[in-house]
Amino acid sequence: MNAARNAALEAWMAEHGHSSNSLAEAVNTALEHLTGRPGGLDGSSVRGWKAGRVRWPKSATRRALEEVSGLPVTDLGFVPRVRTPPTPASPQQEDAMKRRTLVGGIAAAAAAAVAPGNAAPRRIGMSDVERLQERFAGIVASDHRRGGQVDIEQRAAALADEALTLQNVGAATQRVRRNLYAAAAAFCSSAMWAAVDGRRYDVAEGHMRKAQTLAEMSGDQAIKFRIWSHAGTMYRHMGRPADALAANDVARALHITRRDPQFAALGLARQGAIHGAAHEPSNATRAIGQAQDAMLRADPDDHRPMWMLAFWDQAELHALALSAHLSLGDYPTAEFHAHRCLANLRPHMIRSRAITTTRLAHAQLAQGDADTATATAMKVPADAATEHARVSRMLREFTAALRATAPGSVAAQTWAEHTTTWRAAA
Structure with a gap:
């Protein structure tokens, strides 16, 4: 019997302009980001999906497909495997099975009569x-x-x-x-x-x-690092740099940072952003430089957790350097790191692109270039501008700064008209 074609996948590919080869390349890239190793898919692999010959790809491939498409794989027409029903038994086999079932049932009942519970625990x-x-x-x-x-x-x-x-x-x-x-x-x-x-x-x-x-x-050392590092970032956003440094120091003191330079790099980069928020320029610059050195020492083939592979890379290091220098008021350096971040961001980092674009607009406006800053801010998608709390707050601050530095300008008028369309669409 011929397999049914995967019409949902074909429709998604057509809508997004993907050929079999281009989708294979995109999934291979996502696999490398998720696992640290390049994927081995090609156009024939995707044609197998479209033809329905492969109904449920491997778990890593499914994750990569979800990253590329932004959809659950079931929405792309893939179907989880189900167990094949057993072949019907012959009458002689059925009689034997019935005898075994009867004996087994008696034994089970006897065991249940003396056991403290009636059901065996599930094996996890x-x-x-x-x-x-x-x-x-x-x-x-x-x-x-x-x-x-x-x-x-x-x-x-x-x-x-x-x-x-x-x-x-x-x-x-x-x-x-x-x-x-x-x-x-x-x-x-x-x-x-x-x-x-x-x-x-x-x-x-x-x-x-x-x-x-x-x-x-x-x-688990990796998850301990993630939680304490997140705590440091949380306190930085709350305006509590002393607590942020203390929490991030706990993460950086874990032995995983000595074993794997990538963890050391992430801890140092976040430390640099915290020093920036604390207005400590020399410490911030030193930590960012040390983070870059540690990243260059890291073995790209080392096994790392999914959450880290999904976001930590050169673009994120530039994003943290951007945050540090923006807080320090070093706007030309902040703009440099913003451009480098945007150039290196992976396609699935939509939230990060909106944040970086907004910060870039702030850096440009602070240097007196209202027209360029406004054009940059207008690139932020409307949903991020209205629904993401951090982006919305930064854009409100941008509006206030634009009105203060260039009141009545064409840039201010253009920005006011642009934000009106956001409010109308919300």
Whole structure:
């Protein structure tokens, strides 16, 4: 029987102008970002998907497809595998099975009569953890598209609760239990970050405390680093640089930063942004430079967690340097890092592109170039401008600065008309 063609995938490819070869290339790039290793797909792989010969690609490929498309793979026409029904037994086999079932049932009833409970506990394995991680990949992808939204926070928190529920519904090895705690901590950390990104700091602190407890129970150095590093960023956004430095120092003191220069680089880059917020130019410049050196020492083939592969790269380092120099009032250097960040940003980093573009507009306006700054600010998508809390706040500040520095100018009038269209569409 011929396989049914995947009409949903074909329609999505046509809408977005993808050939089989270009989609294969895009997915290979996403696979490299997610796993640290290039993908091996080609046009024939995609043609197999379209023809329906491959109905459910491998898990890493599914994650990469979701990153490229911004959709769950089921929306692209892929169908999870189902178990094949067993072949009907012959009458002789059925008689034998009935006898075994009867004997087994008697034995089970006898065991149940003396056992404290009536049901054997479910066995929890690494496959359960992997299924949670696959769903987590979708949350991470949503965060990069439209970060800070309450629904992303709620989805991440609910996934953490599912991981903790598994701890109590079945038997598991110590390795599986540690991985479940690490997964739950990672999910809580993502809920925390969504709340930080949405400027819901009181809620974020609650997620942080839960994540820190779960991370300690897991013993996982990578997730401990992520949570304390997120805490440092949260306190930086709250205007508490001393607390931010203390939290980030906890992350940087973990031995994973000595084992893997990429973790050291991320910790140093965030330290540079914190020093910028604290108006410490020499410390900020030194930390950013050390972060760049550490990144260059890192082995690109080392295995790293999905959350890190999804965002940490040269573009993010430039984004943190941009934040530092903007806070310091060094606007030409801030503009330099903004352009470098935008040139290196991966396509799925939609939220980061909006933030960087807004910061670039601020740096240009502070140098007296109202026309260029306004043209830059107008590139921010309307949904980010109206729905992302950090972007909305920065654009309100941009409006105030433009009115103060260039009142009655063509740039100010153009910007006022542009923002009116946002409000009308909201």
